[in-house]
Amino acid sequence: MTDIALRMDGVYKKFRKGELYDSLRDLIPALAGRVLRRRRREALAPREFWALQDVTFGVRRGEAFGIIGANGAGKSTILKLLSGIMRPTRGTLQVNGRLSALIEVSAGFHPDLTGRENIFLNGTILGMTRAEIRQRFDAIVAFSGLEEFIDTPVKRYSSGMFARLGFSVAAHVEPDLLIVDEVLSVGDYLFQQKCLERMNEIMTGGATVIFVSHNLRAVSTLCTRSLLLERGRVVELGPSNEVIRAYLTRGREARALEPDRQIRITDVSLGPPGSSRVQFETGEFLEITVTAAARTPHSDMSVVIAIADDNQYLVFDTCTQRLGMGPLALDAGETLRCTFKVQLRLGQGTYHVNAYLHRYVTDQPYERWLHAATFFVGSTPTLRGVAHLAPSLVHCEKHSLASLLTASGAALSAAAGGLVGEGVEEPAQRATNDIGEKHVADA
């Protein structure tokens, strides 16, 4: 056994746009053309394009490896090649050990079969033997939480149940190499937590994991090393944090190439000038600097920054006007530079900075730059949720049973006097709630 779980060497993959010849009538001239011309494999025909070009990387056994990149960068193509669904046009790839993909986990289901039957069917499709499935059957059912419906045809399942059953089967394959592609959107919150735990279990069990996601936060916490794809090419390969930073800065470079505007936000940077930190802790201060340049005179402006979470939900916004600065004006050729300072009273997560040049008169932005910068907030496990509300413990005391009873007696008489809940001490109120309600109903 080698130390390498997986490697790709100079892999190219070619795809064709539009229709293939779909009937015999189209095929014959095409074949004739092929025989006559004898194209080289490297050459592209008119409607072809490279989905992957010269992709080379290796993943060590037991490593968690991330693949990131914009839509259409070739992430899914890599996964399809790895799982053997497609073969590369050129180059070699090597996979050592049993591979399981948490991609299309319910693809093998047949709607007319029951949950039980589908576990066996899908389990064998994903590479288990029937004996293995029998052995893990109870665990699979328990994981899915579908005990009651296991003998119901899956066509009667809700889509959530369907996905849960699919994931449960896939999560019990016990692969040497696990491929995960944005699978964590399966089911409700509790089930997602279960899936994450299970993935951690598989990872700590020594499996190699390939994680493909747009969730940079998840990639940076789960994966030690990552790969950044751009239009089918590997542009960055190394420690996850560096790759993610490269990904974020590349988005900025792409913007710099945009056609000229009258006024543009030319840069949004985080932290003191020159630093390129993207990881922060709860409670830390963050400086956000927005630079804008005007080609023609602009007046009555304010600079707005907005921080949104990964679901584009607005967390916070502020602007120069609200912070005491009057309307801003820029003459042709002038540059404006504003630095905001915020305290990150945020829970852990990925946050995006949107910057706007707001125009007072029309209430329309002159210019906006969504996702101008992205940062992560990590936090201690004692802080949960989206915001840090700076909690402190004001009061906490123990009561004996006897004192509770006297307190409830007081509550009852207070209720009888028509003063339900008011002026009653908090713990006693909770203890007497039932009695109090009954009493009110009687009255």
Add this chain to the structure above:
Amino acid sequence: MTTSLSELAGRRDLLYMITWREIRIKYKQSVMGMLWAILMPAVIVAAGVVVRYGFSLMAGTSLAPADVASVSVRAVPWAFFVSSVRFATTSLIANTNLVTKIYLPREIFPVAAMLSQLVDFGVASLVLLVILTALGVGVSVQLLWVPVLVVILVVLTTGLGILLSAASLFFRDVKYLVEVVLTFAIFFTPVFYNARMFGRLAPALMLNPVAPILESFSNVVVTHAAPPLWWLGYSAIASLLTFVTALSVFHKLEPYFAESV
């Protein structure tokens, strides 16, 4: 070819489950259930008896029980052949979901399609056994040929199924072509009639690799005669060649399946 066979053997549980699925789906929510297994052979036998009755009227003889037995013995394997090829041809298209999304040895689908029909073939054969006993067909040493004939038929059917399933994935025409050919193939194959009725032209009919198999079935079961050995040998070689070619073509085309569906 050996790699795809060994891969298939490694995933025999999958082959079992896919075959089981095909059978289960067919009989689930169907009123007739296992009767479906004998419906098609029964219809073919009925048609064959009508044709044979016509022959006997023209010849001025009466319809002999042996004629009915002969038609029945040919009809059951023919039904297996036709439905297997038909079913296998569409097996990859029907499983597009799995072909494009999950990796598994794709030969599984046409082979499972054949196997699920083989179960029907078994059921129909049991019914056939009862009919033959009723018609007073006896037993002889020649019956030992039956397993050999079944193997040749299975190899030929599987080969054609594998080849056509891949072809129909690339060209939808194949599916309709197969439909047309299978519908009328019964007239070119000795099911309702014996090849020797055609005298000097008989060899032309026997070039169809299914023909010697059906003739042999009729010989060994009904007339207790030896099968036409030369022709059967030809059929066996043709079947094996079809099978080997099919596997290697399938294997060559497999990398393009996911992109071509």
